[in-house]
Amino acid sequence: MNEVRVGIVGLGRLGRTHAINLAQNVPGAKLVAACSFVEDELEYAKRELGVTETYKSFEEMAASPNLDAVCIVSPSGYHPEQIRLAMEKGLHVFSEKPIGLDIEDIEKTMEVIKAHPDQVFQLGFMRRYDESYQYAKKMVDEGQLGELTVVRCYGIDPSSGLESFVNFARNSNSGGLFSDMSIHDIDLVRWFTKKEVSRVWAMGKNAAYPELDELNELETGAAMMQLEDKTMAILVAGRNAAHGYHVETELIGTKGMLRVAAAPEKNLVTVFDENGAVRPTSQNFPERFSDAFVHEMKEFISCIKEKRQPEVGAIDGLQSTKVAIACQQSVEANQIVEVK
Numbered sequence: 565m566n567e568v569r570v571g572i573v574g575l576g577r578l579g580r581t582h583a584i585n586l587a588q589n590v591p592g593a594k595l596v597a598a599c600s601f602v603e604d605e606l607e608y609a610k611r612e613l614g615v616t617e618t619y620k621s622f623e624e625m626a627a628s629p630n631l632d633a634v635c636i637v638s639p640s641g642y643h644p645e646q647i648r649l650a651m652e653k654g655l656h657v658f659s660e661k662p663i664g665l666d667i668e669d670i671e672k673t674m675e676v677i678k679a680h681p682d683q684v685f686q687l688g689f690m691r692r693y694d695e696s697y698q699y700a701k702k703m704v705d706e707g708q709l710g711e712l713t714v715v716r717c718y719g720i721d722p723s724s725g726l727e728s729f730v731n732f733a734r735n736s737n738s739g740g741l742f743s744d745m746s747i748h749d750i751d752l753v754r755w756f757t758k759k760e761v762s763r764v765w766a767m768g769k770n771a772a773y774p775e776l777d778e779l780n781e782l783e784t785g786a787a788m789m790q791l792e793d794k795t796m797a798i799l800v801a802g803r804n805a806a807h808g809y810h811v812e813t814e815l816i817g818t819k820g821m822l823r824v825a826a827a828p829e830k831n832l833v834t835v836f837d838e839n840g841a842v843r844p845t846s847q848n849f850p851e852r853f854s855d856a857f858v859h860e861m862k863e864f865i866s867c868i869k870e871k872r873q874p875e876v877g878a879i880d881g882l883q884s885t886k887v888a889i890a891c892q893q894s895v896e897a898n899q900i901v902e903v904k
């Protein structure tokens with residue numbers, strides 16, 4: 565296969581980044597089709613990205629004879645149905661996280677994925693493809709931190725992103741703070757420890773944006789987790805970081821500890837002015853993870869060409885969603901929830 569011909573569904577906050585990468589930054593990929601409800605987005609894809617086929621219906625796009633693969637960046641609730649449809653059409657599938665919002669729906673989807681072992685399925689846990697996380701993972705796997713005892717994760721969106729989040733959550737179900745945001749941290753906890761989460765205690769508070777109450781969304785949530793081997797994990801997720809996009813991870817082991825992005829620095833610049841010594845910070849996910857988004861898509865295309873499956877697949881989606889749902893249930897019931 566010379567070029568992998570890809571169709572993308574969703575050209576919104578993240579879809580545009582994946583579309584640009586597939587059209588311009590991933591050798592061996594060709595973005596031929598795009599699907600969105602928004603006419604302007606389809607016009608943009610034709611004009612700027614050289615897309616030749618545009619659709620308002622995913623089903624119609626998946627039926628195109630000119631595709632080898634799809635990239636699913638639609639709202640989270642659509643993922644399972646679109647994954648199944650594409651798999652059944654013989655297409656390779658990259659899907660954004662979360663894999664779905666409902667466990668039964670995800671399990672049904674996993675059956676379809678399993679029934680098509682020669683098609684690649686990859687889930688968008690892009691942090692695993694970030695250079696700093698890969699560096700940390702290598703240290704952990706080599707035993708340099710000893711046995712892990714605590715993992716602490718912060719995933720806090722910038723206050724400046726609130727308006728676009730409110731639109732996103734109005735248009736479709738985000739799945740709630742833990743399925744939408746903490747899912748990346750839950751995946752990291754599982755990735756670093758190679759263990760599953762057995763019980764969670766989560767809580768939340770809306771102080772900065774009471775309007776989120778109307779959407780049944782949390783502004784800030786926190787969770788304490790126990791893993792199957794008694795390793796502890798602590799998560800903080802939120803939508804109100806005044807300084808930018810704060811994604812930080814700490815690993816504490818018996819021989820040492822490390823932090824990834826203890827301060828979410830944008831680059832190596834320090835500004836000295838009337839505010840003191842100021843380190844500019846990352847402002848949003850496309851900026852912080854721009855390389856990781858390219859690396860994960862290169863991996864997807866390589867897997868298709870080399871006929872192999874990527875490291876991050878459907879089971880990672882299922883397990884992390886189970887934990888995220890348990891966190892949401894724990895907030896609602898105000899009690900510890902076992903993850904089954």
Ligand code: NAI
Nearest residue numbers: 574575576577578579600601602637638639640660661732
């Ligand atoms: P968005 O609301 O900005 O854009 C949604 C896009 O999907 C629009 O182009 C819309 O026209 C299209 N769409 C909606 N329903 C559709 C349907 N049934 N058929 C075809 N097209 C449809 O959404 P956003 O923020 O880009 O999120 C999309 C997905 O990406 C979500 O699942 C979200 O969880 C995930 N995401 C992942 C991030 C990461 O860090 N990996 C960051 C942001 C979003």
